[in-house]
Amino acid sequence: MNTDLTRQDAVRDAAASGIPAALADLGTLVRIPSVAFPGFDAKEVQRSAEAVKALVDDLGLFDSVEIRRAGIPGTDEIGHPAVLATRAARNGRPTILLYAHHDVQPVGDEALWESSPFEPTVRDGRLYGRGAADDKAGVMAHVAALRALKEALGADFDLGVALFIEGEEEAGSRSFAQFLSENADALRADVIVVADSGNWDARTPALTVSLRGNTRFTLRVRTLEHASHSGMFGGAVPDAMMATVTLLATLWDEDGAVAVEGLTERDAETPAYDEATLRDEAGLPSGVSPIGRGSILSRIWNKPSITVTGIDAPSVANASNTLSPEVSVVISARVAPGQPAREAYAAIEAHLRARAPFGAELAFSDQDYGDAFLVDTSGAAVAQALEAMHEAYGVEPVEVGVGGSIPFIADLVREFPAAQILVTGVEDPHARAHSPNESLHLETFRNAVLAEALLLAKLDAESAGA
Template identity: 65%
Template sequence: MTDAPDSSLPPNAPPGLTDREAALVEAVQLALPASIAELSALVRIPSVSWSAFDPAHVAASAEAVAGHARDLGVFESVEILRAPMAGADGQPGELGQPAVLATRAARNGRPTVLLYAHHDVQPPGRDEEWESPPFEPTVRGDRLYGRGAADDKAGVESHLSAIRALTEVAGPDFDLGLVLFIEGEEEFGSRSFANFLEAHREKLAADVIVVADSDNWDTQTPSLTVSLRGNVTFRLTVSTLAHASHSGMFGGAAPDAMVAAVRLLASFHDDSGAVAVAGLEGREIDAPPYGEDSLRDDVGLLDGVTPLGTGSVLSRMWAKPTVTVTGIDAPSVANASNTLIPSVSVRISARIAPGQPAQKAFEAIERHVRDHVPFGAHVAIDDVDTGDPFLVDTSGWAVTAAKDAMRDAWGAEPVEAGIGGSIPFISDLSRVFPEAQILVTGVEDPNTRAHSPNESLHLGVFKRAIQTEALLLLRLDGRGGNS
């Protein structure tokens, strides 16, 4: 086939594509029902990687992904591998969740592309908050609903479908090197990730790394994520009494743990809702237009509820810290009794602005806790997990190639965007492979509700994300490794 635009291209092909590129876009379109079906089968596997859930489901998910990778017929090796997590003493601990690693060597000076996604998912939460069962994929309108339908099994499927389309157009004997790395514990903090990288460094080495675990500006506009916040999470236990006591008899004199915990947690924010922890960094940034009305629509703020913090909305979301209480162990309302509670535990999740090491941020939060404990309460901090923020270098040729592919597949100008969430392992990738160019893409949009009930995937975004990646792979198959 020629590399020049062809007048015989399919009628719905974007303008300016070569005939091979247009055939690739068409192949993705024709295969979309099969891609959705394959994704739906993955969503049915409840692969929650948290320690309280059955690890057999994560293992089953890894087996399914590995089977799909083998069926592509392009990889020289497909393995299911596990690495040890870091133990409390810094020594190797128990094995992490299973990951899928598939490799194909580059030929004739072509680059190698590592395609990352994760097959584990968040816990579903309360079933009654879902409009359809969380692990029963359901199409309503133009969206596929289910836990993991977007985050991140759609990322997994976008890689598989893009490779399948590439093979259909270029044949299975293309020269591009490929590494498919599908992690199994991203939602549990990627606790074995660093050890996995060290153990399989040679197999994972690549010129370009595509991390398909982010979002897009909206359903019609693609984004390339260029900044991510880091994270600090831990369990905080506040104790005031050796045992529970009658609140009527001793209340008013004996401080209960709940009152102490509430006062301590309130100290994390000022009256505007901005984080009030000395030593946590943040700044104002230049960002695309996005006001409080957009925030209200996207997040569903109730009437009369005001946003937190000060400054531009996107600066608050992308470049300033947060401190959130994501869980609490205390008697339920149904089981409440007239009792002074001796101890309360909460889960703290903080997001860290790009530029600040996560360990420094944790030290600042820990200092704040010690300095603001009320009534002389005892506090304990454990189960600490940290991940550094990341800023993407946008000067490389791979960023240009990715934005060109987005522009051609979406028919819209891509946005360079930050995200308020964290993908801490990207810092590990950058550390181990400093010469690799990292591209953070994704299949989500503002209405995806990742991590929440009724998580969903916009099927139009899904199609265009596959087309983008397929175009990128086809074009990289035609260039030298470092050119």
């Protein structure tokens, strides 16, 4: 009898049979509005952590399962609760660290949701709800894969496992680096799986091998000591909104490409990806043109982008004939792989200061930085992960870049330089993470659970030569 095939078949059967329970548990997690942003109820994040801990306790696999927090460097604040579980490796087996996060994005305009954001709803093969994809599905992919491994191999397998379910990723992972430092021994692993990315499409798995970095900051533009009547002084006095619009427009050229000197690009080939696919996946209407230059994926994976994600100014409902004295905006920039985030921020700040119109006063605050990530694909774990994906999905996996950022991966690389880091995920291009009507493609979830369970089984057999 072929031992490899026997183990694989047992894992496959266990993963498939566990999907209904995993989806039921995912629904329970989605019902908890665990938004870690300032101004939201922190008790819900705590409740979410407790629910995750209960799921991990029920596995009966770990030597220790705890809810832990860490301080936020430079402040007197404490980060949101994370779940940390550890199981020591035996008989020369490696240790794998499984990461996901249980906090979620705010809902935004609830009127744009077709069903209640915190009531999981199945429609057309997808589970809708905030966090259904990003990233409570990642949490449940880990839990379900471990359940399958236990059912197939028994609870006494030799693979070492650390499970780290963070509670503030969407809010910037402000205590992440401190958490790693304080818990380095518990988290140290040979292989790290970060289940917080996506796939090529609903049928084709992907291993993320590059991520753009990011920098985010608040810009305040001030032109007046106080508000003034727009009829009496308009035409002679620059208002802050006029100055802000004028200044922001300098960040892009006529094609919509970033026009900031000092921001770099990465030179790397990208797979074929046409405009029709972009329109379908991004929701770009036929009358609106894409922006930038070069191949579409090079614009998303290998070039910088700048987005204004928030603005404080008089609302339409409160508009009056007034010259605004100051306006604040939040600017989010994605940084090409290869450029440090702080260097990119410095270039953007210098650009804006040099172009402040009408002598407007600029102030910069709340800077955040996250460096880009490039995977070393030569490690054995990469080959094992790609093999497991192929076996689970029945389709050759794709190595992809991602336009988004996972800033804490730079912290993982710094703390655990010898570890092989695998960035995987359960999302497909229609998941709409961070947007209204976020959803999880159920078949993708089933395949993702199986792929991870198969990877765990491969790692458990690794040093035994099975």
